[in-house]
Amino acid sequence: MTQPISLSSLTAIDVHVHVEVDDEGHTSLGGDLMEASAAYFKSEHRTPTVDEVAGVYRERAMAAVVFAVDHERATGHPPIGNEFVARAAARHPDVLIPFASIDPLRGEAGVGAAARLVTEHGVRGFKFHPSLQNFDPTDRAAFPLYEAISALGVPAVFHTGQTGIGAGLPGGGGIRLGLSDPMLLDEVAATFPDLQIVLAHPSFPWQDEALAIATHKANVWIDLSGWSPKYFPPNLVRYANTLLKDKVLFGSDFPLITPDRWIADFDRLDIKPEVRPKILKENAGRLLGLPQ
Known part of the structure; x- marks a missing residue:
């Protein structure tokens, strides 16, 4: 019988891993957007199954937060179901931690879905992608969902900065980068002080705003996914080493960036020895409430 996740048994916790295909072969993105993102990141295996993802992390004694993104309203592409992600993660409770994604403009239906996903399906947090989902995080229509997530006591991850989705397409595939300016989330954080918010990725071109x-x-919090650490801006490394050493999280963006590549480049960064375990797993353990 597989054992649930405990911090002491792990080398790292990757807080940013995408579920890109379900058990029926339905993918997370439509053809043009999928191809553009694969080309942008030069990823070799763009759509591993959840079981394959679990195998990658189990072999490395890592845990992974897994999720898809509901962007159907914006793109017309049906999402990978949150219930599927939760069920698939439940097959691998020793390595996978399920998050869900809800269109924040779904209103009361979204609020009810969030409660069910946490209380009935074991979801441990929520992922938003303002650019891909085409919403402004400060839109008051999203606030009831934020309030519900805060009351449920789970974190919310927001994509910030540039995105590889739509990169190189005419008009970027219609995706608006400005919706992922992290400064928009300052208002959300101030309005919902009990909601734990993760700014996903080095937030190019708004890195200093994210740090502020x-x-x-x-x-x-800040997760470091989506970039190889060798490209991190010096100010991000400086803050991760000092003022934000307890609030920065390892994330790869797998399958776009592999955990092996990320860790190998992270090992070359000038990070204090006592800070490394914080970034790799201890900070995420606190955020997710994992047992020691």
Whole structure:
């Protein structure tokens, strides 16, 4: 019988891993967007199954937060179901931690879905992608969902900065980068001080804004996914080593970037020895409430 996740048994916790295909072969993105993102990241295996993802992380004694993104309203492409992600993760409770994605403009239906996903399906958090989902995080229509997530006591991850989805397509595939300016989330963090907010990715071209928000707001964290650490801006490394050493999280963006590549490049960064385990697993353990 597989054992649930415990912090002491892990080498790292990857807080940013995408579910790109379900058991029926339905993919997370439509053809043009999928192809553009694969080309942007030069990824070799763009759509591993959840079981394959679990195998990758189990072999490395890592845990992974897994999720899809509901962007159907914006793109017309049906999402990979949240219930599927939860069921698939439940097959691998020793390595996978399920998050869900809800269109924040679904209103009361979204609020009810969030409660069911947490209480009935074991979901441990929520993922938003403002650019791909085509919503402004400060839109008051999204606030009831934020309030519900806060009351449920689970974190919310928001994509910030540039995205490889739509990169190189005419008009970027219609995706608006400005919706992922992390400064928009400062208002969300101030309005919902008990909601734990993760700013996903080095937030190019708004990195200093992300650092300012995470330093100012006790409920804001930063994950380091989507970039190889060798490309991190010096100011991000400086803050990760000092003021934000307890609020920065390892994330790869797998399958777009592999955990092996990310860790190998992270090992070359000038990170203090006592800070490395914080970034790799201890901070995520606190955020997710994992047992020791």
